[in-house]
Amino acid sequence: MPTTQKDIAAKLNVSIMTVSKALKGHPDISAKTRKRVEDTAREMNYTVNVVARSLVQKRTHTIGVIVPDISELYYAEIVRGIEMVFRQHQYNILLIDSENDPDIELDAIQTLLEKRVDGLIFGPTEKTSRYINLLKTISIPYILINNTPKELDCDSISIDRRHGSMLSVSHLISGGYEDIYFLYTFKHLEQSQHSINGCYDAFDQFNLPREALKLVYCENRDLETFYNKTLESVQYNNKKTGVYAWDDEMAVGVYRALVEKGFSIPVQVGLVGFDDIRISKYLPKSLTTIYCPKFEMGKKCAERLLLQILSEQPLEPENIMMTLKLIKRETT
Amino acid sequence: MPTTQKDIAAKLNVSIMTVSKALKGHPDISAKTRKRVEDTAREMNYTVNVVARSLVQKRTHTIGVIVPDISELYYAEIVRGIEMVFRQHQYNILLIDSENDPDIELDAIQTLLEKRVDGLIFGPTEKTSRYINLLKTISIPYILINNTPKELDCDSISIDRRHGSMLSVSHLISGGYEDIYFLYTFKHLEQSQHSINGCYDAFDQFNLPREALKLVYCENRDLETFYNKTLESVQYNNKKTGVYAWDDEMAVGVYRALVEKGFSIPVQVGLVGFDDIRISKYLPKSLTTIYCPKFEMGKKCAERLLLQILSEQPLEPENIMMTLKLIKRETT
DNA sequence: TATATTTACTTTAACGTTAACTTTAAGGTT
C-alpha cells in the first residue's frame, strides 16, 4: 500500500495537517518543518492520493472525451490537440472510443459522469434525441464536436464543411470540370448534409442546375467501398469530370479506381479531397484538397471548455467554426 | 450539486446503507424497498460518485496509457485496441501523449500514479534509465510497449521488428534487388537497432557482406525528411536497387522522391514499407509491406494487463511478441 | 506591563461511499 500523509505525520510526530500544508507549500508552515516533511515524503516514496483530494474538492481535474473512432486520423489529431492543452493545465483525459455505436456512446456519457469528470467533449456519431436528452440533464460544462443540435443550446465546435465543399466544387467548376461527383458517407450526420449543401452553393454560384450534381453515397467509410463505388459510378462522357471525395484517405481509393478506369488525371478527371492529411502532399500525384485544421480544432475546443470550467457562472453558448482553405495541387 | 445517497435516504426515511445496498442489489434489501430506492434514484437523477467508491475500495477502474504520439496511426490503432478491451471490462483509459518528450513522459507516470490508476501501459520514447528507475518503485501492474529493458523484469509487448526487417530485406534480395537501402529513424529506440539487425540477418542469410547495407538515418519521422533523404541518398547504378522504408507513411514520401528521380518502380527500384496501413493497398502502385497487427497488439496488451490486475499475486513477467508477415504488392 | 498580533502549528469535520458488524422483529423449532 502506498504511503499516506498519516504515515509521514506519524514518523515526524506532527499532525496530518502539518504534512498536508507543508506539501502544498502553505505559508503556515515554517521552512524547517516543510523541509523535514518534504524529505521524509521523498524518502518514503509518497505520492498524493488524488482520489481523496478530488472527493474533498469536488474537482477531479479530469476531462471526458468521446469520439467515434480514435484510429481515424481526423479524430486522432483532434484528440492530440485536446490532450495537449489540458495536460498543460494539469488536466487529464479519459478517452472513450464509441465505435460509431450510439449505445456505447450513451454508456460512455453515463460512465464519465459517474467518474465525475470536470468537463466533457463529445463527438456524436449521429443526431439522435437520446444523447440530447441525456445531455440536457447534466450539470458539468461540455462541448460538442461537429454537431450543433437546435434542441441543445450549448458550446460546439465544427469545421465549416459547407464552406469547404463550396470551395472544392467551385474550384472544380472553374477549372472546367463539367460533370461533378460527390462521394460522401455518414448520411446520419449533420456534417453530411452540410457538405451537400456546400456543393449546391457552388452550383448556385455558377448558375448550374442542382440536379446536375452527381451524389454517390458510400455506406461505409472505408477504402474498399469508395474504391468500388468509384469503379461503378464515375463515368467520363467526353466532358471533363470532377470528383470530390469525402476525405483524403478515401480519395486514395478513389484515385486508384480512376486510374484503373483509364482516366487521365487531372486532364480528363480532376480529384479533390478533404482534410489535407500528411501524405496528401507526397502522393505520386499530390492531392488537391481542403485543408482542415484538426489539431488547432482540438486545441481550440479544449481552450473553450477550459474557459467554461474555470469561469464562475456559465458563459453564453458559442458555436465555433473552423475555417478551411483550398490547397491546389496536382490532381486538378 | 449532484444527488447523493444521503439525499435519497433522507427522502425515503431510510439509512444511507439501505440506499447503498439497494442500488447494488444486495440481498439484505427487500424487493419492495429496492424498488422504492431505485425509483427515487432515477427521479432525483442520481449517479454514483465513483470517486468516493474508489477511495474506499482502493481501485479506480482506470488504466493509464502513455504513448509518444497519438496521431501516429500506429499508436492510434494500438490505443483503440486497448480502450476496447478495457471498456468491455468496465475500465476507462486515462490517455497521455508524451509528444516524444522524455520529460513529459516522466511527469505522466507521476500523474497517473497520483490518480491511482489500477494499471499502466507505457510506450517509451527512448530507453533512458530515468523512467526505468521510476518504474522500479511503482507497485501497480504495468506493461511496456516495444521496449524490454533488461534492468526491468516486467511484462512487455512488442512487434518483432527484427523479424519483419529480415522478411523485408530477404524479399528484396531474392527479388534481385542488389543495392539495399534502409531508411530509418528513432535511433534512440530499441526498435531501431532491432530493425537494423533484422536487415543484417537477411544479409547473413544470403551470404552478403553486412557493409553493403546502405543505412540512411532520418532525424525526424516526417514525410519531408524521408522525401529529402531519398532524393539525396538513393542512387541507381545500373543494378536493381531495393529500398526499405521505416514505415508505410514514410514510404509515401520515399516513393514520390524515387519517381521524381526518374526511377521506374518496381523494375529499377523496389520499395517495401512497414505497417500495412489502410491506404497502402490502394496507392497507385500498391505498396509491398510488412503487415503489423496493431489493433490486435493493443487488445493483447490490454488482456495481459487485465490478467495481472485481476490475479491475486503478480504473474511471472512475459514478453509478448507480435509476429509479422510480408504482404507482396506492386512496388516489388 | 498588559494587550494585540503573528507564527506555527493542531483539532474537527466533511467529502460520498462501502465493509463489517450490530440490532430488531418476525417466524420457526422443540
Add this chain to the structure above:
DNA sequence: AACCTTAAAGTTAACGTTAAAGTAAATATA
C-alpha cells in the same frame, strides 16, 4: 414458552485528503 434462525434493516468506522476554525507560544504594540 424458551430458544434459534432468518430477513431486513441500521450503526460505526474507515478510505486519504483538505477547509475552516481553534490554540498556544512568541513577538510586536501601546
